[in-house]
Amino acid sequence: xxxxxxxxxxxxxxxxxxxxxxxxxxxxxxxxxxxxxxxxxxxxxxxxxxxxxxxxxxxxxxxxxxxxxxxxxxxxxxxxxxxxxxxxxxxxxxxxxxxxxxxxxxxxxxxxxxxxxxxxxxxxxxxxxxxxxxxxxxxxxxxxxxxxxxxxxxxxxxxxxxxxxxxxxxxxxxxxxxxxxxxxxxxxxxxxxxxxxxxxxxxxxxxxxxxxxxxxxxxxxxxxxxxxxxxxxxxxxxxxxxxxxxxxxxxxxxxxxxxxxxxxxxxxxxxxxxxxxxxxxxxxxxxxxxxxxxxxxxxxxxxxxxxxxxxxxxxxxxxxxxxxxxxxxxxxxxxxxxxxxxxxxxxxxxxxxxxxxxxxxxxxxxxxxxxxxxxxxxxxxxxxxxxxxxxxxxxxxxxxxxxxxx
Amino acid sequence: xxxxxxxxxxxxxxxxxxxxxxxxxxxxxxxxxxxxxxxxxxxxxxxxxxxxxxxxxxxxxxxxxxxxxxxxxxxxxxxxxxxxxxxxxxxxxxxxxxxxxxxxxxxxxxxxxxxxxxxxxxxxxxxxxxxxxxxxxxxxxxxxxxxxxxxxxxxxxxxxxxxxxxxxxxxxxxxxxxxxxxxxxxxxxxxxxxxxxxxxxxxxxxxxxxxxxxxxxxxxxxxxxxxxxxxxxxxxxxxxxxxxxxxxxxxxxxxxxxxxxxxxxxxxxxxxxxxxxxxxxxxxxxxxxxxxxxxxxxxxxxxxxxxxxxxxxxxxxxxxxxxxxxxxxxxxxxxxxxxxxxxxxxxxxxxxxxxxxxxxxxxxxxxxxxxxxxxxxxxxxxxxxxxxxxxxxxxxxxxxxxxxxx
Numbered sequence: 001x002x003x004x005x006x007x008x009x010x011x012x013x014x015x016x017x018x019x020x021x022x023x024x025x026x027x028x029x030x031x032x033x034x035x036x037x038x039x040x041x042x043x044x045x046x047x048x049x050x051x052x053x054x055x056x057x058x059x060x061x062x063x064x065x066x067x068x069x070x071x072x073x074x075x076x077x078x079x080x081x082x083x084x085x086x087x088x089x090x091x092x093x094x095x096x097x098x099x100x101x102x103x104x105x106x107x108x109x110x111x112x113x114x115x116x117x118x119x120x121x122x123x124x125x126x127x128x129x130x131x132x133x134x135x136x137x138x139x140x141x142x143x144x145x146x147x148x149x150x151x152x153x154x155x156x157x158x159x160x161x162x163x164x165x166x167x168x169x170x171x172x173x174x175x176x177x178x179x180x181x182x183x184x185x186x187x188x189x190x191x192x193x194x195x196x197x198x199x200x201x202x203x204x205x206x207x208x209x210x211x212x213x214x215x216x217x218x219x220x221x222x223x224x225x226x227x228x229x230x231x232x233x234x235x236x237x238x239x240x241x242x243x244x245x246x247x248x249x250x251x252x253x254x255x256x257x258x259x260x261x262x263x264x265x266x267x268x269x270x271x272x273x274x275x276x277x278x279x280x281x282x283x284x285x286x287x288x289x290x291x292x293x294x295x296x297x298x299x300x301x302x303x304x305x306x307x308x309x310x311x312x313x314x315x316x317x318x319x320x321x322x323x324x325x326x327x328x329x330x331x332x333x334x335x336x337x338x339x340x341x342x343x344x345x346x347x348x349x350x351x352x353x354x355x356x357x358x359x360x361x362x363x364x365x366x367x368x369x370x371x372x373x374x375x376x377x378x379x380x381x382x383x384x385x386x387x388x389x390x391x392x393x394x395x396x397x398x399x400x401x402x403x404x405x406x
Numbered sequence: 407x408x409x410x411x412x413x414x415x416x417x418x419x420x421x422x423x424x425x426x427x428x429x430x431x432x433x434x435x436x437x438x439x440x441x442x443x444x445x446x447x448x449x450x451x452x453x454x455x456x457x458x459x460x461x462x463x464x465x466x467x468x469x470x471x472x473x474x475x476x477x478x479x480x481x482x483x484x485x486x487x488x489x490x491x492x493x494x495x496x497x498x499x500x501x502x503x504x505x506x507x508x509x510x511x512x513x514x515x516x517x518x519x520x521x522x523x524x525x526x527x528x529x530x531x532x533x534x535x536x537x538x539x540x541x542x543x544x545x546x547x548x549x550x551x552x553x554x555x556x557x558x559x560x561x562x563x564x565x566x567x568x569x570x571x572x573x574x575x576x577x578x579x580x581x582x583x584x585x586x587x588x589x590x591x592x593x594x595x596x597x598x599x600x601x602x603x604x605x606x607x608x609x610x611x612x613x614x615x616x617x618x619x620x621x622x623x624x625x626x627x628x629x630x631x632x633x634x635x636x637x638x639x640x641x642x643x644x645x646x647x648x649x650x651x652x653x654x655x656x657x658x659x660x661x662x663x664x665x666x667x668x669x670x671x672x673x674x675x676x677x678x679x680x681x682x683x684x685x686x687x688x689x690x691x692x693x694x695x696x697x698x699x700x701x702x703x704x705x706x707x708x709x710x711x712x713x714x715x716x717x718x719x720x721x722x723x724x725x726x727x728x729x730x731x732x733x734x735x736x737x738x739x740x741x742x743x744x745x746x747x748x749x750x751x752x753x754x755x756x757x758x759x760x761x762x763x764x765x766x767x768x769x770x771x772x773x774x775x776x777x778x779x780x781x782x783x784x785x786x787x788x789x790x791x792x793x794x795x796x797x798x799x800x801x802x803x804x805x806x807x808x809x810x811x812x
Contacts, residue, residue: 016462050482056422058489065492068500069485072478076456079475083464086471094474098504099549143505 002167003125004029007039007135007157011174012231013077014044016084022172022231023084026130030090035125037164038092039135039157040081042073063108067137067147071097074134074153081132092130095120097137098145102156104138110149111138118163133160151212158215162222169224171211172231177238178203178210180254180402185390188403192253193236196243199253202345202379216240243347251355252346252400257393259340259386261291262314263371264307264321268331271303275328279305282324288313291341292374292383302331306372308383311337339371340389343381344396356380362399368392408573409531410435413445413541413563417580418637419483420450422490428578428637429490432536436496441531443570444498445541445563446487448479469514473543473553477503480540480559487538498536501526503543504551508562510544516555517544524569539566557618564621568628575630577617578637583644584609584616586660586808591796594809598659599642602649605659608751608785622646649753657754657761658806663799664747665792667697668720669777670713670727674737677709681734685711688730694719698747698780698789708737712778714789717743745777746795749787750802762786768805774798 006029008022022038030036042050050069054061061069078094085092101117124131135153138146148155154171161169176191178200183189195203197220204213210228219226219240229237247253269275276295283290288309296304309317314337321333342363349355356373359380363370368391372383384392397403412435414428428444436442448456456475460467467475484500491498507523530537541559544552554561560577567575582597584606589595601609603626610619616634625632625646635643653659675681682701689696694715702710715723720743727739748769755761762779765786769776774797778789790798803809 016459019463053422053482053486054489057425057486058493061489062492065485065488065500068502069482069489072481075478075481076459076475079471080459080463082471083460083467083475086468087464094471096474096551145502 001033001035003035003037003164005037005039005157005161005164005166005169007153007169007171008041008081008231009153009171009173010041010044010046012172013040013081018231019077019080019084020087023081023088025172025231026085027088027090030130036130037121037125037160037166038081038130038132039153039160040074040077040132041135041153042070043077046073046076064144067108068145070147071134071137071145074136078132078134085130085132090130091128092132093124094132094134096134097156098139098143100133102138102159104140104146104148106140106142106144106146108144108146111140111146113138113148113155113159116159116163121160121164151215154212154215155218158218158222158224158226161224162218166224169219169226171226171228173210173228174231175210175228176230176235177228178240178254181256181393181397185257186255186394186397188394188397190403190405192238194239194241194247195253196247196347197240198243198378199345199347200240202343202376203254203256211240247347248351249348250346250406251348251352252344252402254346255342255344255393255396255400255402257340257342257389259389260311261308261339261341261383262311262317262335262337263339263383264309264314264317265334265336266305266321266325266328266330266332267334268302269305270329271301276305278328279321279324282320283309283317286316286320288317288320292372292381294372305330308339308341308372338386339383340386340392341381341383342389342392342396343379344400345379347378349378349380358399359396362395363392366391366395368395407439407441409441409443409570411443411445411563411567411570411572411575413559413575413577414447414487414637415559415577415579416447416450416452418578419446419487424637425486425490426493429487429494431578431637432491433494433496436536442536443527443531443566443572444487444491444536444538445559445566446480446483446538447541447559448476449483452479452482470550473514474551476553477540477543477551480542484538484540491536491538496536497534498538499530500538500540502540503562504545504549506539508544508565510546510552510554512546512548512550512552514550514552517546517552519544519554519561519565522565522569527566527570555620557621560618560621561624564624564628564630564632567630568624572630575625575632577632577634579616579634580637581616581634582636582641583634584646584660587662587799587803591663592800592803594800594803596809596811598644600645600647600653601659602653602753603646604649604784605751605753606646608749608782609660609662617646653753654757655754656752656812657758658750658752658808660752661748661750661799661802661806661808663749663795665795666717667714667745667747667789668717668723668741668743669745669789670715670720670723671740671742672711672727672731672734672736672738673740674708675711676735677707682711684734685727685730688726689715689723692722692726694723694726698778698787700778711736714745714747714778744792745789746792746798747787747789748795748798748802749785750806751785753784755784755786764805765802768801769798772797772801774801
């Protein structure tokens with residue numbers, strides 16, 4: 001007997017037909033002799049509709065009241081899912097986040113889980129019921145309803161899987177699994193059978209958001225195996241798990257390109273200690289995240305300083321830079337939001353040399369200029385011109401033979 | 407400083423505009439220096455939509471899951487109402503039934519209130535907030551969500567008013583108040599300024615369902631004054647309160663006609679002790695409520711027995727009667743669902759004679775045949791032919807001068 005947690009996203013429970021199909025999935029695991037916990041999101045566009053209702057009434061709705069409002073979407077889904085399972089002749093019971101003792105901090109709309117009291121779930125599982133849980137929600141210590149923010153239902157599912165020491169946390173979604181690159185950009189992209197937490201964290205934070213970063217962090221911490229599976233067919237999807245030896249043979253697992261960054265260059269900064277720190281101190285005060293930083297070789301005591309920020313922060317970052325221009329003695333400030341960040345990720349990089357070289361040569365062969373570079377243990381990222389993004393991704397995907405199983 | 411409970415029904419919170427108008431009502435009481443608790447129903451057709459979703463998935467949905475599903479409607483309204491009050495610059499906080507400690511028994515879809523823990527409401531009122539409560543819902547002792555059945559939000563409001571010893575429980579609705587008769591049938595019908603619990607109970611159970619019977623019973627038990635008020639204008643509505651001396655001068659407060667009954671006659675029943683009891687015992691076993699019963703004068707040891715049941719129960723009642731026909735030695739069974747029950751209600755009847763006589767004479771003058779009669783301390787009902795219902799109601803309304811203040 002295994003314990004299986006299944007999470008169904010909004011599109012997988014969008015209407016009666018899909019709800020029933022999802023229920024069938026749960027019943028299949030149950031009939032195979034497993035204990036099954038189902039975590040559901042709100043149906044289809046429900047969350048958006050509730051938000052619209054709220055903003056029609058108050059353009060700055062209270063976060064506490066928003067949480068109470070939005071949590072109803074998942075509660076509805078959970079009750080309907082239990083009914084759908086009943087219609088297949090299997091006992092099931094639905095619970096809200098609070099009913100299963102999902103306690104969070106009090107940061108409304110992006111609460112963090114503090115504790116889960118598993119007694120009630122375990123009791124119902126012992127009575128051979130499928131337990132259906134409303135995802136995305138909890139209560140704080142004062143019994144106020146909270147929600148876990150973007151991707152919150154994934155986090156609920158992984159947290160429950162961790163609590164129950166589940167054998168698997170299946171995340172059903174509208175894609176086949178995790179790919180070596182975005183298939184819309186790279187026709188040759190291949191579905192990965194397996195990927196490590198660290199790799200998916202690097203890929204996810206770079207825009208391949210099939211599963212939310214926070215739930216992966218959670219899964220990594222508690223070593224919960226996650227399988228990202230398609231809800232509309234029987235594909236096996238992609239297993240996300242801790243690093244295993246065989247993964248080290250795979251040098252590069254995936255490649256991705258994101259267009260969420262913008263670049264700011266301070267030209268002719270006086271090359272004195274502490275000048276750079278000054279501008280980053282000011283940016284931090286404005287809560288602007290700086291991603292990559294490079295400083296060119298100094299000539300005549302002057303240097304050029306370039307850094308990237310989120311596109312959404314560009315205006316504020318530029319304003320901040322201009323405000324401190326005199327202070328840091330910069331001659332000129334230029335910005336560029338027509339850039340892309342191309343990255344390759346792979347645990348095998350740790351033990352293999354020449355990955356960076358191969359990436360740079362590939363881009364060079366394609367006449368793609370590299371503007372900035374940053375590397376981590378398992379990732380290499382290059383900033384390039386935005387319009388070359390797709391060409392670059394395809395070239396790198398091909399160079400590392402990602403279309404073929406290694 | 408007074409404590410005011412305001413209840414807004416589904417049409418009064420159906421959309422953003424109406425929600426804001428309702429919020430304004432609450433803020434007006436608050437600004438006048440009162441403590442205000444607002445109880446809300448689900449918006450407009452929300453409950454019907456949720457039911458439709460449920461039945462699309464399972465044609466016999468579990469009562470427990472239905473309660474969890476349906477309770478979301480009121481929870482949504484309560485959060486939106488709090489936001490609407492915030493937009494008027496007044497502090498407010500919304501609560502689900504459970505959050506205010508509304509404990510019920512475990513009879514899902516028609517639970518009864520067992521207890522309310524007022525601590526949280528009182529705490530928030532002390533902090534000068536308007537407290538918004540999701541009506542219609544509670545939790546049982548095992549923390550399962552329950553709902554209070556039809557008219558449940560009225561019951562929530564009255565129960566809270568009783569708990570808080572509120573000075574008034576305002577029930578905002580889409581009618582002007584309680585009328586001497588249904589204005590759609592009787593153009594001369596007049597809005598009552600005041601009516602007693604007992605009278606409204608008789609009127610409500612006979613079809614004038616502006617406020618639900620159960621909440622009136624609750625109000626009577628705890629002596630909570632209720633005012634039925636229009637939500638779309640500033641009308642003062644009708645006060646429902648305990649009997650006061652002035653009411654006794656008003657002989658008849660209202661008249662009503664209902665078409666919900668059907669009549670069954672057992673012809674030629676052997677007039678022996680216990681025969682009648684037999685049929686009523688069988689009907690009771692089928693959970694069929696029998697309303698009026700008459701037995702004609704016996705001739706030759708035979709008698710005719712007539713009784714009325716709810717129209718919806720007619721088929722089952724007939725079947726039951728036919729099954730026991732031999733046993734009770736009835737010659738024939740005839741049914742008639744083309745009947746109406748005309749009633750006049752008034753506390754003053756207790757101390758005034760001649761009311762029945764006047765009613766019978768009025769009907770006789772109109773050539774309306776009376777088929778059955780039943781009386782209570784404050785009510786007289788006659789079964790008449792259905793097609794004469796409107797004529798009869800108007801005649802009686804006129805005979806008792808109900809169109810004029812007495």
